Amino acid sequence: xxxxxxxxxxxxQRLGLVGRLKNGNIELWANLIVLALVIGFVFWRGSxxxxxxxTVFAIWAILTVSLNLVVGYTGLLSVGHIGFFGxxxxxxxxxxxxxxxxxxxxxxxxxHEWPFFAAxxxxxxxxxxxxxxxxxxxxxFRDDVFVLVSFGFAIISFNLFLNAGAITRGAFGIHExxxxxIVGRTLDGxxxxxxxxxxxxxIVSLVAWAIVTSSFGRVLTAIxxxxxxxxxFGYRVTHYKLAIWVISAMMAAMAGxxxxxxxxxxxxxxxxxxxxxxxxSIVILGGLATxxxxxxxxxxxxxxxxxxRFLPFIPDVYVGQARQVALGVLLVVLMLFRPQGLMGRxxx
Amino acid sequence: xxxxxxxxxSEQQAxxxxxxxxxxxxxxxxxxxxxGAVAALEHASLGIREGEVVAVMGPNGAGKSTVLKAxxxxxxxxxxxxYWRDAPLTTATHEIVKHGIAFVPQGRRLFTHLxxxxxxxxxxxxxxxxxxxxxxxxTVMELFPILHDKRKDLASQMSGGQQQMLAxxxxxxxxxxxxxxxxxxxxxxxxxVASVFFNVSRISEELGTMIMVVEHNIKGVLxxxxxxxxxxxxxxxxxxxxxxxxxxxxxxxxxxGKVQPMDGEEE
Numbered sequence: 001x002x003x004x005x006x007x008x009x010x011x012x013q014r015l016g017l018v019g020r021l022k023n024g025n026i027e028l029w030a031n032l033i034v035l036a037l038v039i040g041f042v043f044w045r046g047s048x049x050x051x052x053x054x055t056v057f058a059i060w061a062i063l064t065v066s067l068n069l070v071v072g073y074t075g076l077l078s079v080g081h082i083g084f085f086g087x088x089x090x091x092x093x094x095x096x097x098x099x100x101x102x103x104x105x106x107x108x109x110x111x112h113e114w115p116f117f118a119a120x121x122x123x124x125x126x127x128x129x130x131x132x133x134x135x136x137x138x139x140x141f142r143d144d145v146f147v148l149v150s151f152g153f154a155i156i157s158f159n160l161f162l163n164a165g166a167i168t169r170g171a172f173g174i175h176e177x178x179x180x181x182i183v184g185r186t187l188d189g190x191x192x193x194x195x196x197x198x199x200x201x202x203i204v205s206l207v208a209w210a211i212v213t214s215s216f217g218r219v220l221t222a223i224x225x226x227x228x229x230x231x232x233f234g235y236r237v238t239h240y241k242l243a244i245w246v247i248s249a250m251m252a253a254m255a256g257x258x259x260x261x262x263x264x265x266x267x268x269x270x271x272x273x274x275x276x277x278x279x280x281s282i283v284i285l286g287g288l289a290t291x292x293x294x295x296x297x298x299x300x301x302x303x304x305x306x307x308x309r310f311l312p313f314i315p316d317v318y319v320g321q322a323r324q325v326a327l328g329v330l331l332v333v334l335m336l337f338r339p340q341g342l343m344g345r346x347x348x
Numbered sequence: 349x350x351x352x353x354x355x356x357x358s359e360q361q362a363x364x365x366x367x368x369x370x371x372x373x374x375x376x377x378x379x380x381x382x383x384g385a386v387a388a389l390e391h392a393s394l395g396i397r398e399g400e401v402v403a404v405m406g407p408n409g410a411g412k413s414t415v416l417k418a419x420x421x422x423x424x425x426x427x428x429x430x431y432w433r434d435a436p437l438t439t440a441t442h443e444i445v446k447h448g449i450a451f452v453p454q455g456r457r458l459f460t461h462l463x464x465x466x467x468x469x470x471x472x473x474x475x476x477x478x479x480x481x482x483x484x485x486x487t488v489m490e491l492f493p494i495l496h497d498k499r500k501d502l503a504s505q506m507s508g509g510q511q512q513m514l515a516x517x518x519x520x521x522x523x524x525x526x527x528x529x530x531x532x533x534x535x536x537x538x539x540x541v542a543s544v545f546f547n548v549s550r551i552s553e554e555l556g557t558m559i560m561v562v563e564h565n566i567k568g569v570l571x572x573x574x575x576x577x578x579x580x581x582x583x584x585x586x587x588x589x590x591x592x593x594x595x596x597x598x599x600x601x602x603x604x605g606k607v608q609p610m611d612g613e614e615e
Contacts, residue, residue, distance in 0.1 A: 222459045224461075228457075229459070230459075233445065233450075234441060234444075234446065
């Protein structure tokens with residue numbers, strides 16, 4: 001299904017930075033270009049804008065790192081990840097919202113007013129539990145069929161968020177989602193929130209790194225390459241696949257919790273299938289089976305998404321569609337000329 | 349010729365196709381494997397004794413690989429039973445591995461994204477003791493020094509012969525009592541084939557591992573095995589020593605489709 005790209009040669013590794021750039025080291029060029037764009041944006045749009053795109057980046061990066069564990073390292077092409085993102089987001093929103101919905105004429109739901117740090121673990125555990133149940137069924141499928149059933153999961157999740165009005169308020173959405181409170185101090189400031197989001201990203205990235213460099217990660221790589229061969233040696237591949245699926249879902253739920261708290265309002269439109277496909281695209285863009293690539297992919301996407309709104313030749317009403325077109329074109333170009341993505345170890 | 353065949357058949361009825369499969373360390377009795385309407389193995393009885401190297405031979409589609417897969421729980425056994433040390437063997441592959449039975453599948457099936465060292469470590473999933481793992485790796489690398497020299501290289505960077513050594517080594521990492529080899533010389537150059545057979549022999553002699561090898565290269569494998577089984581259309585049609593095989597025309601008959609089935613009717 002996939003092939004690994006060539007390793008850097010020893011001679012290539014011995015070259016200095018300039019030598020590697022001259023040699024056309026695309027990975028290095030990609031890093032430098034993205035870094036230059038980030039610096040350019042910060043100077044151009046100011047620190048406030050930089051903080052905003054930093055927070056968006058942190059949330060998307062948690063999602064891409066978590067999805068890469070499943071898609072990149074284990075070879076399970078899931079397009080249903082947005083469902084777990086939504087579970088985390090709705091859990092935090094429902095439990096922390098401070099709005100008295102009984103005063104509104106629209107759909108009413110109970111108000112719990114939990115603190116953020118009490119609600120977030122609930123969302124993470126709930127997403128893990130759902131992933132466990134769903135994963136037991138999904139483990140029966142592989143390759144194209146797995147993509148289809150994960151597609152189904154994304155559709156079902158969206159419809160639950162939309163139609164379970166008594167819990168989610170459906171299309172009306174949930175307001176006043178609480179910001180985190182640390183030792184009596186609410187993180188109302190954007191900079192404070194950015195720092196917390198980046199701290200969460202650091203934790204997720206470290207956990208992901210620990211997983212992929214462990215013997216557990218080695219088995220995941222083996223499963224990706226030849227599931228049957230791994231089974232022949234006594235590895236219970238379904239257990240491994242289920243474990244990484246659940247871990248990945250829990251990470252996605254963490255991103256969801258951060259997202260709903262940051263935006264303070266959520267409705268089902270944030271969890272549509274298109275977002276899930278976008279997420280897979282970012283993972284492919286950054287590269288399969290690389291944590292750094294996921295971070296780079298997420299940053300590229302965020303820069304593309306936010307940067308396009310400032311292009312003078314695109315009318316405001318078309319910016320949203322233009323972003324999708326640009327990402328689509330970028331992916332086509334990548335598949336043609338660099339199918340392993342910016343930093344990837346494998347081709348899709 | 350007819351007398352010889354009768355003798356072979358009577359041996360099979362009393363031996364491998366009979367009811368005393370328990371005498372084997374690892375054996376199967378009356379095992380049938382079916383994939384839907386297709387019978388891959390029909391009432392096959394065979395096995396391996398302590399210290400033996402046994403070959404399973406036959407033409408394409410005879411059911412040779414299915415024998416190994418049935419032992420490893422990788423093929424759906426419709427009838428019969430696989431035995432290990434006189435007790436029925438489970439059909440769960442991860443449990444079979446714990447019994448000390450290792451399988452080296454056809455085509456080597458290496459994890460080419462992993463290094464040689466990592467591939468070897470993949471061969472012992474239930475071993476937590478790092479010292480013992482190191483010791484086993486040393487044993488394997490002593491047997492195949494090229495693996496030590498290239499231990500940090502990716503498996504994909506090795507030649508076909510070296511990959512086969514790695515496949516054998518990975519199988520040995522489980523410290524198995526029985527090693528099941530499925531077509532270990534498939535796709536290898538003739539000069540490498542000889543070294544593979546030599547290594548199989550060494551594993552048996554130096555480590556005392558019982559080996560059951562499914563092989564197409566009849567001439568080569570007959571030189572290293574103690575006994576062999578010949579299969580045709582899913583049935584065991586012959587059991588004997590390499591000399592028995594050489595002294596009959598059974599292989600010619602099997603490969604040319606003239607073998608007489610067990611009920612004595614000409615095909």
